[in-house]
């Protein structure tokens with residue numbers, strides 16, 4: 001749990017003006033915030049999850065329902081497995097790019113078959 005001092009330090013680095021509450025402190029390249037808590041640098045969305053006394057079971061991660069790595073709004077965070085994260089991503093179309101790639105590969109294969117099959121007949 002956050003101490004009152006940690007909570008003040010945490011929320012001073014959050015912009016709560018939008019729907020997502022954005023971490024405005026230091027972030028990594030992917031947009032995840034960092035917050036020093038429990039004697040280590042943690043991702044900010046994990047820090048707030050634990051800071052509010054929530055817990056994870058084995059194999060669970062803190063996931064974003066809003067898909068925004070910089071968001072630390074507690075009700076946008078939920079516990080789930082890596083598999084849950086994939087399902088969630090697929091449901092929201094985050095895997096669309098990979099699907100597009102698969103679709104392109106399929107088109108290339110079909111185009112090849114179209115040129116090969118007439119020669120086999």
Ligand SMILES: [Zn+2]
Nearest residue numbers: 020066071076
């Ligand atoms: Zn959010």
